[in-house]
Amino acid sequence: VIQHPKIDRDRLLSDLRELAEIGKDGTGVRRPAYSEADIAARHWLAEKFRTAGLDVQIDRVGNVFGRSRVSRALLMGSHSDSVPYGGWLDGSLGVIYALEVARALSAAGVIGAVGVDVVSFADEEGMFAGWFGSRTHCGDFDDSVWRKFWNAEGVLLAEALEAFKDRQRSTLDKSRNFGYLEAHIEQGPRLEALGKPVGIVTSIVGIRTCKLYFSGRADHAGTTPMPMRKDAGKHLVALLSRLCARFKEAAGEDTVWNFGNIIMKPGAANVVPEHAELFVQYRDSDAKNLQSFDAILADEIRAANAAEPNCCSMSSTMATEPIAMDPHFRQVLRDAATQLGHACEDIPSGAGHDAAAVGMHIPIGMLFVPSIGGRSHTPEENTADEHIVAGAEVLLAATQRLLESDA
């Protein structure tokens, strides 16, 4: 008998709170990738998926899947790892939503030829490598990276993955998964300011992250005359001030950039810096603006090296292109929100998500719910219960439509 599928509000909220107990740290969670708490959360999820009647797989890199017993399915989920002092909803919300949608559809007898596959991707937050689980599942990373990436504690990725050494690999099956739908907290203040419970994501920004290295020579800062110094710090500061001016000039309306760290070594007031590092990141949903920033950066590095040979070099740690949401997925999300009477707003995502990795291969859609005070990546992160429930209802209605339109 087919009934009208319904979100079980109490089950949804209590599962989210139960997951937040794993690695709990005050009002937030500490579940950095492959920590004890992260692995425990993955096993907890696997059990939940099993109880929901889904076929469970934990793969070779810790991605957890709960698959419907059908040959075609919409992939849904997010991640359950966190930043070191993270909030309880970042990632977890999308995974528990997907689980709840799968349970609601199956209880109502809706899943026929087309079902849903629930996933929690590993290391979305990039403790070792950004979107590591989703990019590996999509075939965009090979095993050579296991020996190239470390976390901040100096643990090699290959060592961290020992916990899953008996597991099978997983590969995105495009003939099975016709799309990927991810819900997430907004992590910014826009929806709250608009007083709307649902955001329909239009695109995910492209992100460039790089480090600039400056070299000089350590000398006594009192006895070495100014013209005879090779000062790595001086080069860094000069280049940084030019970047500040030129980035501002070239920026589009929504371009954001950040100089997140400066390191000077040996790092003493009386020693001329021998080595200096500058962390640079910029993001935009318009590829043209990213390219103008790329060009400015290359130009300034060239100019610095022309003035002082080999004083500056760069290594890129991430370079992703902006990615648009599938128009059909957007429309279905919008229709679902409208049908349920939840006000919604088109909104670009300034944060990266697993959807950006999966979206290189299959159509994607994303839904946001408001973050109280716009706060995220902090234990203060929170969303009103009524908004959590509203988001799940919209996701359920949208999923049902997507399954029907594919069947």
Ligand SMILES: [Zn+2]
């Ligand atoms: Zn996240």
